[in-house]
Amino acid sequence: xxxxxxxxxxxxxxxxxxxxxxxxxxxxxxxxxxxxxxxxxxxxxxxxxxxxxxxxxxxxxxxxxxxxxxxxxxxxxxxxxxxxxxxxxxxxxxxxxxxxxxxxxxxxx
Amino acid sequence: xxxxxxxxxxxxxxxxxxxxxxxxxxxxxxxxxxxxxxxxxxxxxxxxxxxxxxxxxxxxxxxxxxxxxxxxxxxxxxxxxxxxxxxxxxxxxxxxxxxxxxxxxxxxxxxxxxxxxxx
Numbered sequence: 001x002x003x004x005x006x007x008x009x010x011x012x013x014x015x016x017x018x019x020x021x022x023x024x025x026x027x028x029x030x031x032x033x034x035x036x037x038x039x040x041x042x043x044x045x046x047x048x049x050x051x052x053x054x055x056x057x058x059x060x061x062x063x064x065x066x067x068x069x070x071x072x073x074x075x076x077x078x079x080x081x082x083x084x085x086x087x088x089x090x091x092x093x094x095x096x097x098x099x100x101x102x103x104x105x106x107x108x109x
Numbered sequence: 110x111x112x113x114x115x116x117x118x119x120x121x122x123x124x125x126x127x128x129x130x131x132x133x134x135x136x137x138x139x140x141x142x143x144x145x146x147x148x149x150x151x152x153x154x155x156x157x158x159x160x161x162x163x164x165x166x167x168x169x170x171x172x173x174x175x176x177x178x179x180x181x182x183x184x185x186x187x188x189x190x191x192x193x194x195x196x197x198x199x200x201x202x203x204x205x206x207x208x209x210x211x212x213x214x215x216x217x218x219x220x221x222x223x224x225x226x227x228x
Contacts, residue, residue: 034216034217041221041222042200042219042220042221042222043152043200043219044219045216045218048216088152096154096165097142097217098154099153099154101151102151102152
């Protein structure tokens with residue numbers, strides 16, 4: 001059965017800390033791994049990864065994919081209170097997008 | 110572009126009533142998805158369409174749920190009769206998976222969601 005598992009389930013850090021969020025997947029005919037940020041509304045797109053070992057960066061956020069070990073990480077450096085959200089990982093496979101349950105990040109001032 | 114549009118944004122209804130949720134995808138997108146999100150089960154794919162044709166409805170919970178896409182710019186998700194356990198946020202998302210990129214190589218764009226409460 002296809003599945004995406006995220007860890008940790010929740011995380012509380014202080015502003016300025018660096019966090020690493022994990023996502024492992026088992027998806028038939030893997031095509032891509034996506035990261036979304038969800039605050040009190042719809043998920044918003046962060047990254048899409050299709051190739052192993054190539055880091056994608058956007059400001060303080062970065063992500064990388066390991067297709068051999070079937071996982072991805074999302075790093076956030078110098079965290080800010082505005083980073084507080086649920087971070088969702090999803091994988092596309094055989095005409096499906098499978099979502100993990102998310103990691104809830106809270107950044108304290 | 111206005112993005113994916115959903116209506117209503119909030120719906121409160123009583124058990125047994127029919128509920129219809131609406132979605133307008135981003136113009137030019139050829140795939141449309143309906144998701145349900147709850148605290149217990151997270152984000153679940155219910156059904157998706159390609160070029161207005163339902164491709165996979167294996168995520169639809171039961172016969173009380175039905176979805177249609179009569180044209181490229183409109184889709185509905187209907188629940189009849191509704192039950193309290195249907196209370197959730199329902200998201201519509203669209204994407205373009207044309208020949209250049211192929212399936213799964215483009216991001217999904219989510220609508221703002223419809224928060225459904227069934228009393």
